[in-house]
Amino acid sequence: PGAPEALTRTGARVLTPEYASPEQIEGEPVGRASDVYQLGLLAFELLAGRRPFVREGVSPLTYQRQIVEQAPPLPSRVARQTAMPTADRETTPAARARALSGELDSIILKALEKAPERRYSSAEALELDLKNYRSGLPVSASAGRALYRMRKFVARHRLAVAAGGLIAALLVAYAGTVTLQARRIAAERDIARLETAKAREIAGFMQELFEYASPAVSQGQELSIRDMVDRGAEQLEGRLTDQPRLKAAMLDNLGSIYVSLGEYEAALARYEQSMALRADLDGPGHISTADTLQGLARARRGAGQFQQAISDLENVLAIRRREYGEDDLSLATVYHELGETHSELRQNDIAAGYHERALELRRRHLPADHLDLILSLSDYAVVLARQGRDDEAETLYRQALEVLEQRLGPAHPRTVTTLRNLAVHESSMDRPHEAERLLREVLRREQMIYDGDHPKMAWTLGFLAKSAIDLGDFERAEAHWREAVRVLSATLPARHLHTAGATHELAKILLENGKVEEACERFAWSLAIRLEQRGGAYRQTNESRLHLGRCKAQMGEYVAARQLLVEAEPHLEGTRSADLLADSLAGLPE
Secondary structure (H helix, E strand, C coil), X not given: CHHHHHHHEECCEECCHHHCCHHHHCCCCCCHHXXXXXXXXXXXXXXXXXXXXXXXXXXXXXXXXXXXXXXXXXXXXXXXXCCCCCCCCCCCHHHHHHHHCCHHHHHHHHHCXXXXXXXXXXXXXXXXXXXXXXXXXXXXHHCCCHHHHHHHHHHHCHHHHHHHHHHHHHHHCCHHHHHHHHHHHHHHHHHHHHHHHHHHHHHHHHHHHHHHHCHHHHCCCCCCHHHHHHHHHHHHCCCCCCCHHHHHHHHHHHHHHHHHCCCHHHHHHHHHHHHHHHHHHHCCCCHHHHHHHHHHHHHHHHCCCHHHHHHHHHHHHHXXXXXXXXXXXXXXXXXXXXXXXHHHCCCHHHHHHHHHXXXXXXXXXXXXXXXXXXXXXXXXXXXXXXXXXXXXXXXXXXHHHHHHHHHCCCCCHHHHHHHHHHHXXXXXXXXXXXXXXHHHHHHHHHHHHCCCCCHHHHHHHHHHHHHHHHCCCHHHHHHHHHHHHHHHHHHCCCCCHHHHHHHHHHHHHHHHCCCHHHHHHHHHHHHHHHHHHHCCCCHHHHHHHHHHHHHHHHCCCHHHHHXXXXXXXXXXXXXXXXXXXXXXXXXXXX
């Protein structure tokens, strides 16, 4: 479809929709003005805590119209309403908003003008404004305002102006009031100084990103958002050594951006640096570490490090319980993420317990149609289905889907995820035709939503392959699994467990279709990843051993086949694969 494609493709550039400029969405030619816009978005997110337009809760077409037609809000206004990704208590939203209001608001909004010709004409022009801001000089984005220039004069000639105002101040000041409020004023001053320092540091960070994006430095190369964020992360390495709290906050922001880009290894590096700084400052169990640790857990889960993610989330849970008590709504997010991570490991009983706690808290604190509550229902249904509680699961799926269709629309990622889960449930209930119909609809919607390949599309392809097998079409199943492996290889870190799992499933179909040599190669690759990531006792490692052993037997390599099957035998005892393993061993020649 034309509109979603325009959202993500402009000329030769492919970009995530969240960082697309208005002209990219409109399919118009792009140039340096689009780079200015994209870096303006990054600056907005770093300073205010989120991007100017929120994709959650709106359809892709509505999100597209916002970017093209809707004026972005003031960064200072968003900062006042947004919780930053850090649990530090030394700053407040109001202080952050005051630090951004004025010049930084003007600079960022000029970079985000809808019309390319109204933005900064070049990276050098933006760089100059950022330099002027950091030096206390007038910026061109605020030019032409007499009151503004007078304020800048006052800021640069503070002593002379203060001398004239001091007499008037003394006439109206009360010594008692000054004494009473001294501590409050000092505390507010310290908060304001920290937020101002943070704003100036991020301005410097963005200034250097623009220097990197300028033709003189980039030498005419096309620069992606990832390229520029990587450059900024490198520049941050040697900075702020004397301001560890500020550096930790900026590392948290970078980690959050990397997670949103799906760059989990890069996110891990930033969160780990931030955790080290915060542990040195306050100790590892301090409340200031909780949000950073939760961000780290999200990055770990994305990178397939599930056990470490669980350990991090359990620590977050302990910290928040100690600080806020058992009934705080923030615990629901931690319970939910623990449930999802245990679900990844197929630890369904444990996952169900955490999802039930999240649901209980959200039902107490949230209205019945609140999205967080509805999404909890959908995720809990997945676990119920794995426990064999099919009727309960289907009821929750359909209840969640009805609300999501109404609230978010049919093409929203969360609606599509719930539709996929319902389709998988239909497959498990031996309704392959209905499952395939729903899954094709899921894939159609995902192609509208995502920027090119996405791991969720691979999951849908895998489920389509299962439906094809249920319908007896093994050639179609092979085609689906090949495409799923390609998508995962393109979107996940190298040697990822999810890619190993999809490769294992492809190899099983290849073996069924008589392509024995390729099947053996695929099984061997999957086994190597599972051994490396999970070790020899992991059930799925031994599934790979079993099927590689069967494959080797068909190749006539009986010694290698027996060794693999014997290694797998004690680990698959009592599983659904035990009979297949016994038959495979019995079929080997003596």
